[in-house]
Amino acid sequence: MQRILVLGAGFAGLWSAVGAARKLAEERPPHEPIAILVVDARPFHSIRVRNYEMDLTATQVPLADVFEPIGVKWLQGKVTHIDAAKRKVKVETAAGQETLDYTRLVMALGSSLVYPSIPGLAEYALDVDTCEGAAKLRDHLQSLPSRHASTGRYTAVVIGAGLTGSEIASELPARLAEAAGERNGTRVILMDHAPRIADQMGGAQPVIETAMHALGVELRPGVNVTRVTASGVQFEGGESIAAATVVWCGGMRANALTKEFPVELDKLGRIQVDEYLRVRGVPGVFAAGDCANFPIDGRHDSIMSCQYGRPMGRYCGHNVAADLLSESMLPLRIDYYVTCVDLGPWGAVYTEGRDRKLVTEGEQAKRIKQMINRERIYPPRTRNRDDILAAAAPAVQAAPLEDVDMGA
Numbered sequence: 001m002q003r004i005l006v007l008g009a010g011f012a013g014l015w016s017a018v019g020a021a022r023k024l025a026e027e028r029p030p031h032e033p034i035a036i037l038v039v040d041a042r043p044f045h046s047i048r049v050r051n052y053e054m055d056l057t058a059t060q061v062p063l064a065d066v067f068e069p070i071g072v073k074w075l076q077g078k079v080t081h082i083d084a085a086k087r088k089v090k091v092e093t094a095a096g097q098e099t100l101d102y103t104r105l106v107m108a109l110g111s112s113l114v115y116p117s118i119p120g121l122a123e124y125a126l127d128v129d130t131c132e133g134a135a136k137l138r139d140h141l142q143s144l145p146s147r148h149a150s151t152g153r154y155t156a157v158v159i160g161a162g163l164t165g166s167e168i169a170s171e172l173p174a175r176l177a178e179a180a181g182e183r184n185g186t187r188v189i190l191m192d193h194a195p196r197i198a199d200q201m202g203g204a205q206p207v208i209e210t211a212m213h214a215l216g217v218e219l220r221p222g223v224n225v226t227r228v229t230a231s232g233v234q235f236e237g238g239e240s241i242a243a244a245t246v247v248w249c250g251g252m253r254a255n256a257l258t259k260e261f262p263v264e265l266d267k268l269g270r271i272q273v274d275e276y277l278r279v280r281g282v283p284g285v286f287a288a289g290d291c292a293n294f295p296i297d298g299r300h301d302s303i304m305s306c307q308y309g310r311p312m313g314r315y316c317g318h319n320v321a322a323d324l325l326s327e328s329m330l331p332l333r334i335d336y337y338v339t340c341v342d343l344g345p346w347g348a349v350y351t352e353g354r355d356r357k358l359v360t361e362g363e364q365a366k367r368i369k370q371m372i373n374r375e376r377i378y379p380p381r382t383r384n385r386d387d388i389l390a391a392a393a394p395a396v397q398a399a400p401l402e403d404v405d406m407g408a
């Protein structure tokens, strides 16, 4: 039997699998059976963009809830090797190593946090890159009261003031205060080597600074961290800050398994794909999400984001199935880019365009963020086949602002 093998069940992989199932289901007359198999290390679809939140329960959607109703099979295991010439993928599962064949492959293994060679960083810093990292941070914060009293017990340093760093820094004052209870002396410090905090955030930059001041987050732009230890951070010039909590938010790079393909990668380690999400120069292979790069609007490279990963997945799924059925594929083009940064109890900030023009902030932006994070990016949770398949139609949604009733 022919097989579409999808690696990864994140935003790009899950939607690729559902998109392929949708396309196969609409075929009349019925075609030869084509199996869809998804491999992921986790048994759930992680809503990764919510990892800065304290309660992670709603961020893990069981794969069975999405795949069982539509007849997609999935295997829990870690992909270790991809041989595109022989069309084989090696996977480590609880039962041992398996080798899987494919007729078409979708590479959607995402990205992970970059770790430069700062001594102690990988060993001592926490993160919100993965749900496991976010759970470790939560458990760490809850363990603070049982630690011996020290200057930095209730101090948190967030290194990297981009989107992710700003989101977790906004949450930490309240989370630390909860851990500290009656005790005083909580501190949150957001630092970056750039000359300004949130330097790349365009029109959102001053808003993020205002929110940080209101939340009591100390800002330290223009500093270079030289060492992280169990008790804090050291900077170039000799200064150090005692902190029991250090969170690293230093940027993402594509999954290292992109190197298994015989193609040139971009500077973020991504595979170049065409407008149909096909990997250039590797027959039978498609890629989507953070491990793929293509000119999303015909001119600019795609940006690693769930915003692009979901439509890339829907189109990729449609196209991989259409390709197997010898039907014409659909090109993907997205003409907008928005950024919505959660700023904790202060609100949020919403911008449009690559230069991030400020559109709205505070309460209004928070409503948009909550709609995105709690509704828009979820697969249907009804376990209803038709709902799930319909949600994977190859179409580009309107920008989120148009989905929210902004009120008077």
Ligand SMILES: Cc1cc2nc3c(=O)[nH]c(=O)nc-3n(C[C@H](O)[C@H](O)[C@H](O)COP(=O)(O)OP(=O)(O)OC[C@H]3O[C@@H](n4cnc5c(N)ncnc54)[C@H](O)[C@@H]3O)c2cc1C
Pocket (backbone or CB within 6 Å): 007, 008, 009, 010, 011, 012, 013, 039, 040, 041, 042, 045, 046, 048, 049, 050, 051, 052, 077, 078, 079, 080, 108, 109, 110, 111, 128, 129, 130, 163, 164, 255, 288, 289, 290, 291, 304, 305, 306, 307, 308, 309, 340
């Ligand atoms: C805290 C945070 C906030 C963010 N906020 C935003 C935001 O506001 N807006 C936005 O657009 N983007 C945001 N992002 C980025 C967004 O989460 C990513 O761009 C998106 O998750 C990419 O989707 P993906 O499917 O390519 O990869 P992922 O969602 O990372 O999925 C990859 C999947 O592959 C699996 N996998 C990886 N390696 C293996 C392996 N070897 N074997 C088996 N399975 C494997 C993983 O388990 C995972 O399920 C944020 C990211 C973080 C961390």
